[in-house]
Amino acid sequence: MKPAPFKYIAASSLDHALSLKAEYGDEARFLAGGQSLIPAMNFRLARPSVLIDINGLKDLAGVDQTSGEGIRVGALTRYRDLERDSRFLTSCPLFADALPHIAHPQIRNRGTIGGNLSHADPASELPALAVAMEGRMRLKSSTGGREVVASEFFQGLLTTDLRVDEMLVEIAFPAPKHRTGTCFMEVARRRGDFALAGVAAILTLDGEGRCAKARLALCGVGETPVDASKALSSLIGQPCTDGVIETAAAEVQKMIAPSGNVHGTADYQRHIAGVLTQRALTIAHQRACHGA
Structure with missing residues (x-):
């Protein structure tokens, strides 16, 4: 057409x-x-x-880790460039897990992080990463600028907090903390398809090896990326044993309300989300321990 x-x-x-x-x-x-x-x-x-x-606006592309304010990514930065930036992937390892799941190489050659986040497809991976990582969206118009946290930026199906005269120009992510592990996992019908469910997990351990902070966001199970971090409250202050992680995954299953689609029922999506949560938290914990 x-x-x-x-x-x-x-x-x-x-x-x-x-x-x-x-x-x-x-x-x-x-x-x-x-x-x-x-x-x-x-x-x-x-x-x-x-x-x-806006493809000619080269100033809106690239990664800046020199400002002392974490990692700042220009909205016109293409997935391909992030995949090839080893320093960025070391600082934002969730991207290392997630980027290969985004569509296919031909699309990653052209697609931009700002375009993806502004489109706000709830089945897409990057909105869930931005929420899990507590990203901040820098928005600009001809009359000024403002910042919006990722959890408030996504407001509904394909709907964001962007006003009619604004552009998303930059995304800022906090610098990685010591003893932190991350993991992104998803289940899709075929490689490159949108996920039936996907999970982005971040665990930070204290000096005794107990969970000091836990972040979790899901894609594909709601009209926006779902911030399920509150469902992990039982992890805080506890060693991340299999039983504790299993309990947290069950809480995540209770809090989400997937609608189902032609590829899977709501119950199937809920089941997949629970399984992925348990696996992602386990791997994030292992990575946090290994990096301690």
Whole structure:
């Protein structure tokens, strides 16, 4: 199929792009990697009258770990570049687990982290990573900027806190803590498909080997990435034994409300989420111990 007619404008700078968005509002969409937007336009599920191409804004791409404020990733950074950045993957090991699950290499060559997060597909991996890692979204418009924590950025199915004149320009992640282990796992019908359920887990141990902090977010089981960290409260202050982790996984199963789909019922998704939670927490604990 072909998209509905639209006007194409290549932005010459960030200020130019933001002024165009302020001018055209809801009628305009930013074109970054285009891996979600262009198929939606071809099926006429999205009908922007104006496309603002921001691919030339090189300042919005790249990883900065020199500011002393954690890790900052430009919104136009492509998955391919993150996959090949060993320093970034060392600092953000959840990405090392998750990136190979995202679609296929051809799509990862073009797709951008900002485009993915702005699209806010709840079955996608990166929104769950951003929530688990307590990422902060830097949003900018022609009149100013603001930051939103990831858990508040995703508001519904394909819906974010972005205002009509704003762009997501950067994502900030906290610096990794000592004695912390992470793990991302998912189950999909085929390699590269969206996940039936996926789990991003982060465990930090204290000096005695007990759990000091636990973070968990899931994809594919709700209309937004699901922050299930509260369900892990039984882990805090405890050694991460098999029994304690099994209890926490059962609490996660209780708190989620998947809707099911053509590939699996809600009960199946809930079961998969519990199994993945137990496995991911176990591996995260092993990695935290190994890295101590």
